[in-house]
Amino acid sequence: MKSVTPILIHLIAAARPNFMKIAPLYHALEKEEWAKPVIVHTGQHYDLNMSDAFFQDLYLPEPHIHLGVGSGTHAEQTGRVMMAYEKVLLETKPDMVIVVGDVNSTLACTLATTKISYDPIQNSKFKIQNCGGRRPLLAHLEAGLRSFDRSMPEEINRIVTDSLADILWTPSPDADQNLLHEGIDPSKIVRVGNIMIDSLEMMRSKIEKTVAYEGIGLQPGEYGLVTLHRPSNVDDAGVLDSICQALKRTARKIPIVFPLHPRTRKNLERNGLMSFLKNAEGFVLLEPLNYVRFMSLVFNCRFVVTDSGGIQEETTYLGIPCVTLRSNTERPVTITQGTNMLCKPEDLARTIEGSMPRKGKQHIVPDLWDGETAKRVVKSIRSLRDGRCAL
Numbered sequence: 001m002k003s004v005t006p007i008l009i010h011l012i013a014a015a016r017p018n019f020m021k022i023a024p025l026y027h028a029l030e031k032e033e034w035a036k037p038v039i040v041h042t043g044q045h046y047d048l049n050m051s052d053a054f055f056q057d058l059y060l061p062e063p064h065i066h067l068g069v070g071s072g073t074h075a076e077q078t079g080r081v082m083m084a085y086e087k088v089l090l091e092t093k094p095d096m097v098i099v100v101g102d103v104n105s106t107l108a109c110t111l112a113t114t115k116i117s118y119d120p121i122q123n124s125k126f127k128i129q130n131c132g133g134r135r136p137l138l139a140h141l142e143a144g145l146r147s148f149d150r151s152m153p154e155e156i157n158r159i160v161t162d163s164l165a166d167i168l169w170t171p172s173p174d175a176d177q178n179l180l181h182e183g184i185d186p187s188k189i190v191r192v193g194n195i196m197i198d199s200l201e202m203m204r205s206k207i208e209k210t211v212a213y214e215g216i217g218l219q220p221g222e223y224g225l226v227t228l229h230r231p232s233n234v235d236d237a238g239v240l241d242s243i244c245q246a247l248k249r250t251a252r253k254i255p256i257v258f259p260l261h262p263r264t265r266k267n268l269e270r271n272g273l274m275s276f277l278k279n280a281e282g283f284v285l286l287e288p289l290n291y292v293r294f295m296s297l298v299f300n301c302r303f304v305v306t307d308s309g310g311i312q313e314e315t316t317y318l319g320i321p322c323v324t325l326r327s328n329t330e331r332p333v334t335i336t337q338g339t340n341m342l343c344k345p346e347d348l349a350r351t352i353e354g355s356m357p358r359k360g361k362q363h364i365v366p367d368l369w370d371g372e373t374a375k376r377v378v379k380s381i382r383s384l385r386d387g388r389c390a391l
Contacts, residue, residue: 004033004034005125006033006034006035006036007034007035007036007095007096007125007126007381007385008036008038008092008093008094008095008096009029009035009036009037009038009094009095009096009097009098009381010038010040010065010088010092010094010096010097010098010136011025011026011037011038011039011040011098011100012040012042012097012098012099012100012105012106012109013039013040013041013042013063013100013105014041014042014043014081014103014104014105014106015101015103015105016054016291017100017101017103017196017308017309017310018100018101018103018105018106019054019055019058019060019291020054020058020195020196020199020291020310021100021101021141021142021195021196021199022039022060022098022100023058023059023060023198023199023202024195024198024199024202024373024374025037025098025141025195025374025377025378026039026060027059027202027374028374028375028377028378029378029381032378032382034382034385035378035381038064038065038092038094039060039061039063039064039065040063040064040065040066040067040085040088040109041063041065041066041067042067042069042081042084042085042105042108042109043066043067043068043069043070054290054291056290057203057206057290057291057292058199058202058203058291065088065092067080067081067084067085067088068084069081069084069105074104074153077104077105077108078104078107078108078111079108080108081104081105081108081109081112082108082109082111082112085108085109085112085113086112086115086116089112089113089116089136090116090118093118093122093136094136095124095125095126095136095137096126096136096137096138096139096381097109097113097136097137097138097139098139098140098141099113099138099139099140099141099161099165100140100141100142100195101141101142102142102145102154102155102157102158102161102309102330103154103157104153104157106140106157106161107156107157107160107161110138110140110160110161110164110165111160111164113135113136113138114135114138114164116134116135116136117134117135118133118134118135121133121134124137125385126384126385126387137166137167137384138164138165138166138167139165139166139167139168139169139381140161140162140165140167140168140169141169141192141195141377142169142170142171142195143158143161143162143165143168143169143170143175143179143189144162144168144170144171144172144174144175144176144177144178144179144189145158145171145175145178145309145330145331146158146159146175146178146330147328147329147330148328149327149328154309154330155330158330159182162179162182162184163182163184165188166188167188167190167380167384168184168188168189168190169190169191169192169377169380170189170190170191170192171191171192171193171194171195171366171368171369171373172191172194172331172333172366172367172368173191173333173367174332174333175191176189176191190380191368192368192373192376192377192380193367193368193369193370193372193373193376194313194317194366194368194369194373195373195374195377196310196313196314197313197314197317197369197370197371197373198371198372198373198374199291200295200314200317200371201371202371203291203292203295206292207292207295207296207299208296208299210292210293210296211296212289212293212294212296212297212300213257213296213297213300216257216284216286218255218257218284220300221300221301221302222254222255222302223254223255223256223257223284223301223302224250224254224255224256224257224301224302224303224304224305224352224356225256225257225258225297225298225301225303225304225305226247226256226257226258226304226305226306227258227259227261227304227305227306227307227308227311228243228261228264228305228306228307228325229261229263229264229307229308230307230325230326231263232307232326233307233325233345234261234263234264234267234268235263235267237267237271239345240267240268240271240273241271241273242345242346242348243325243345243348244268244273244276244277246345246348246349246352247277247280247283247305247348247349248276248277248280248281248283249349250348250349250352250353251280251281251282251283252281252282253282253353254282254302254356255282255283255284256282256283256284257284257286257297257301258277258283258284258285258286259286259287259288259289259294259297260285260286260287260288261288262288295314298311298314298315298318298320299318301320302320302321302356303320303321303322303323303352303355303356304320304321304322304323305322305323305325305348305352306322306323306324306325307324307325307326309329309330309331312324312329312331312334312338312340313331313334313338313369315334315338315339315340316333316334316337316338316339316340316363316365316366317338317365317369319339319363320339321339321341321355321356322334322338322339322340322341322355323341323343323348323351323352323355324340324341324342324343325343325344325345325348326342326343327342327344328342329342333366337363337364337365337366338363338364338365338366339363341355
């Protein structure tokens with residue numbers, strides 16, 4: 001029997017949401033004799049609680065390749081990842097590169113991959129057109145999401161990545177439509193569902209056995225959970241003060257649990273708001289949490305206040321009210337079908353008060369948000385290998 005030469009597949013991870021997206025896919029690919037998944041950690045998030053602990057939670061091995069780029073401006077970070085990953089591409093010559101999400105590393109690895117040229121040209125493991133074996137096939141998982149706000153760096157990353165990727169795996173019908181409106185070839189678009197839900201379901205048993213709320217003296221359904229990190233909310237002193245005032249008002253009625261992102265902590269301290277929150281009634285300030293402990297708090301909270309993308313999806317799936325401190329979202333399905341609502345900082349206290357009774361309200365879990373997305377991605381890769389581009 002002829003032996004199968006595995007397809008070398010790089011899975012790019014940089015920030016916490018990336019790890020949650022690659023984990024189910026890594027485990028699914030590892031079961032296939034024709035695939036060899038390799039985890040490439042760019043090092044964009046390098047704090048233990050912000051990155052490495054997530055690998056342990058998600059049963060992932062140590063990254064096979066670590067670029068170690070660290071922090072910096074958008075340009076510095078993007079440039080460092082491009083330079084470091086280009087060397088890795090030339091040394092390892094993967095057959096496929098899978099980027100996820102919308103962080104700077106997503107864009108950087110996309111640019112490096114699409115600009116690379118293997119010399120000598122290698123035989124492609126894919127039967128579809130793959131640049132004649134000059135470079136890897138590039139796939140974007142979670143493609144097509146749009147906030148239509150180009151002041152957000154993530155939006156630029158999404159648009160450029162999608163315009164260059166060979167295969168676009170989307171989570172929802174609106175993502176398909178966004179890509180079609182941008183002129184993307186329909187044959188490149190494959191709806192696979194929401195990979196974040198795969199991670200949640202993969203870890204559900206462990207999450208449900210964890211009682212993170214007990215360690216901080218709270219009861220299920222009797223606290224709100226807050227997570228903020230976006231520059232629009234935490235870098236402007238006036239906006240951050242407005243948010244803190246609203247949260248203080250809310251904490252008088254129901255305890256607020258607030259794990260602090262490093263960027264948020266730095267700005268709270270810089271603007272003299274850390275002591276304000278520490279001394280406020282009903283506040284519980286925490287260090288960044290690993291995935292299991294954080295999701296334990298999500299599972300048992302009454303509502304969430306966030307500016308994160310992934311939490312909008314998880315709360316919709318779980319039926320938990322979510323107040324998103326943004327003027328727009330690249331995940332509109334969480335509003336039209338789910339439990340999410342957008343909110344301005346000046347309206348925060350009133351919006352939270354209106355959302356609190358909504359726990360358990362009727363909502364619709366979007367199609368293909370079922371914990372089976374990784375299997376559909378593997379099926380898509382197999383179809384590409386066999387020359388069949390559809391699921």
